[in-house]
Amino acid sequence: MSAQRPDLLQGTLDLLILQTLEREQLHGWAISRRIRQLSCDTLVVSQGSLYPALYRLEDRGWIAGAEALSPEGRRIRVYRLSAAGRRQLAREEETWRRFSAGVNLVLKPAT
DSSP, rough: OOOOOOOOOOHHHHHHHHHHHHHOOEEEEHHHHHHHTTTSSOOOHHHHHHHHHHHHHHHHEEEEEEEEEEESEEEEEEEOOOHHHHHHHHHHHHHHHHHHHHHHHSOOOOO
């Protein structure tokens, strides 16, 4: 039996993208690959989810995109975290910590 990968909770993708871009600026596919690497292949972000999230985050001013050239000479869009994105990341991290602490309390074995 193969292990199933969990679906991302709604809103979690934004947190993962913001955190990934806090480390370094990346293009879309590299963001997806980095999330997968950092999660030891537990979290897989499809392009169908990633790009709408990137556009939404850019519209909100939390990330900024700029045209660049890949090492192969192809045009790509590279994203970086904005100052507003850093503030949002701090809010999202705090919300995640509260949420996961609550889930851990519910999952705690009864004594």
